[in-house]
Amino acid sequence: MTDTADTDTVQGDEPVTMMEYFMSLRYSDVVSPPVMRFRDALLEGRLIAQQCPICKLVYVPPKGYCPIDTIELDERNEIQLADRGTVTNFTVVTPVQYYGQKETEPFVRASILLDPPGGMLILQDVVDVPIDEVRPGMRVEAVWAPKDERDVDEIGNRSGSALDGSLRGFRPTGEPDTPADAFSDKVW
Amino acid sequence: MSHEPCAIVGFGQTKHKKRRDDLSLPGLVREAAERALDDANMTWTDIEAVVIGKAPDPFEGVMMPELSLADALGAVGKPMMRVHTAGSVGGSTSIVASSLIMARRHKRVLTVAYEKQSEGNAQWGLAGGRSGGMGAGGIFAPWMQSYIRASGAPEHIGWKVAVKDRLNATKNPYAHLQLPDITIEKVRESPMLWAPIHFLESCPSSDGAAAMVLTDEEGGRAASKPPAWVLGTAMRSELGSFPGRDTVRPQAGVECAHMLYDAVGITNPREQIDVAELYVPFSWYEPMWLEGHDIAGPGEGWKMVDSGETELTGSFPVNPSGGVLSSNPIGASGMLRFGEAAQQVRGEAGEHQVPGAKVALAQAYGGAAQYFAMWIVSSELHPSLS
């Protein structure tokens, strides 16, 4: 039977002016090799990336290629990243309600430039600090879930840097802020 | 260039609203298309090819809608294509349609762009159906903050753009938002959605469609009303995210503008262009695009806004139609810019007509400010660019 949302039947004489259609599609996407290795590292509390040998840019999560030099990358290009860094940019999102939206309170999404060898994690949550204190330049460190609670099953090819199953977010370290010019071109 | 000149001889748009509950999907695109055909003094059978554009299909939940809309747009037995380049799609669709004329492939092309967002939910669509969606504003907001920091712009600039566009919209009967008593204070007091963007300086979600009839030179000369001539077009794209990408002044946007200026012979856009319809879904993008397309120098864009230069009566009017801030059926918004620019140089813009406008710029952008589509139209095929 079609799984139509059951609304009460429109019986009676007024004209029908609207039709409901409940779309529901299930997708199953095979996790690609670079993301599988990224997930395994997360379970060990490690952040890995791929660095392009030509432009030296650091891609986290690893993609399996460098889109700038259009060359393929693999395990040989893997590097270990620091799990501390600097907030370079952020926004506070006031959640809009829509079907499937679970967020109700404003939340922060920040770009974190990780300490050397570098790498940029975008759209990260900043925790253990009031939202209005989050600022560019703020020094932060990763908040790892306890080892036995880490769960990477949801991390797929398009999760980007949504790692909340194992890395809950970043919290202030209390160190003095990094000056703005150290990251002015690293906002995204 | 030795390609065929392309003329816009008909433009049509729907009355944009939060929800057009009086129309079906075919009815929405036909309302705009029939108005464009009437404006061009043509019927469906005069058209040789149809190019349709819209943003992501999940907005309405209809996959590859050109298939179910083919006969609704009189395309049976004709070529039909569907373009999709995210937010810039209305612009790129117009360019693909003009490309058919310039290649001497067809003499009369109908191009349509639309979105009926009330069938679904735009925020749900932009979030890909997942919880915790950032919204387009959430992605762009940090870049606006970077612009504000770098340019030293005072915070009221965004509010000023919002008031300007909404008051312009009161002179555009098709515009969705009609807020005649909007003020800077009301914008400032409206809830903050994504710092620095308040509710009243971000675009609405609309049901709407736009359509144009394009012809070759002969068709342009024979048109019953003055046509707009396409002097040049440009499309440029870049990667959306890589470490070090300049998202505040995307290079694809700079290059798109200069390719267009070079093609048209424009050396000083601020002087040689009479009016511009720019894709400004959030207020701060007006100064950012004025600088991002080298119409204003670095840190000068917000001054053009502050001094009133971009008002309807200013020296460089921007979005006399009310722009995306007043109507945003996403897939159509780019074509609304391209069509409103044409209407300005045809002298057909009605209450929001910029007196004597002869050369108009239209721009649309999409994705993470990484897709750009622009064209320049004029009342003459070979205008003397003052």
Added chain:
Amino acid sequence: MAALKDVAIIGYAQARNERRAQATEVQFLFPVINEALEMSKIPRREIGFTCAGSCDYLSGQTFAFVMNLEAVGAWPPISESHVEMDGAWALYEAWVRLQHEDIDTALVFGSGKSSPGPPAEIFPLQMDPYTLTPLGLDPVSIAAIQGRALLDAGKVTERQMAEIAARSRRDAMKNPYAQVTGDFDVDELLAQPYIAAPLRMHDIPPISDGACAVVLATAEKAREVCERPAWIRGIDHRIEAHQPGMRDLTTSVSTRLAGDAAGARSAPIEVAELSATFTHQEPILCEALGLGDDVAINPSGGALAANPVMAVGLARIAEAAKQIVEGGHGRTVGHATSGMCLQQNLVCVLESD
């Protein structure tokens, strides 16, 4: 209309089609684009225009096509556009763009992963939202209705359909990109149960993940870099009414119109690569294009051997070009289709010098 300016196919590549690729669409598209560019000898930075074909609903990710820019390497910025259609229509848009003479090369590609989402649940969304989508009308069911109409009209028999399947999968054994290949006995095929009567498993295309890239060049540039370019003599596409009950499913008027406009009948065709995704559609397309028994049909195995939706039509044009560039043929045709039961069709006629 015959070709206005001479444009040739000078490079092409395909991904090895898989039932369920472990690589992402961008990861397997990556080497395909590199290989096509390498064959064309056109440096990536010199490509004048890039056009892509894909459909977000296949992978269930809004803006999935934006990620594919990474396989093109869109940095520094490029002139690019995208159609939410088979890559064959992206080739058409690039061919039109090359008529303007301000650029002389174009890169075109189509890609798609059909494995993540069940086609029988996704493709009903391609139909009329009011009268067909709520019934869950899927491609196999409507194709089966088309098959029945052909059988009733005496235009095809179930044995001929099995023979088409056997020939396609036997020919596909020589095609490194093919997914379903083998030497099947027609009687054994006919002994199999119906999947959606009158269609059996062999009448139906596989579910494939794949990609195809093609490089185009205008006359001067093509001659400069390619010994035996495949010239696009004619290219055209047409669409028909949507409702299946409002058109004759046993013929393809739009293929006939597009074929005539592309010049398919103006001289004999030696090889035809047709997007007949169901066996019974091959005779419909052959009739519409005037292809007799002397024409080699789908030597690559066609869509019955590999059906990477959004790339399968462009792959037909690439195979038709290969027959000229490498196969020594003089005149071939590539056909692409979109929508259910051949609602929209594109025909590309290719010739050697």
Added chain:
Amino acid sequence: MQCVLLGVVTELRATTHTIEFPYTRTLGPVIGPFLTGLRDRRILGIRAGDRVLVPPLEYDPENGNSLEPDFVEVGPAGTVTSWAWISKPTRKHPLDRPFAFALIKLDGADTALVHAVDTGSMDAVHTGLRVTARWRDERKGRIDDIECFVPEGDGT
């Protein structure tokens, strides 16, 4: 699932996600009356020149010209003009037991409607079969207010 990649057998992992939305479609001057008719157990076509189009369209498909809302009641019986036997229905199909999808030219219509036909077995369905609509008890103005078609003479 196993996949041999460069000789290394790796266990294929997958992430699953569902895209769901309750779309609310507005109907307009032709589809609205058509679905209203279905709710009221009537099937409407629209006049296009000398033809009656079912399902009704707002325009003539041949040339795109608008059609006056000149509705004509058709059916509920009609003739199967082509069909397919669906032995394994999906969760999206109208019936959860084997059935026929068919093109049905309703009495009074010039074009065929696609719908489900419930004959119980493939042997009982053929081109030319006379069928009639079986309505759902609870209808809400949708194409599946017709649960399916059944051979004429069977209980509707």
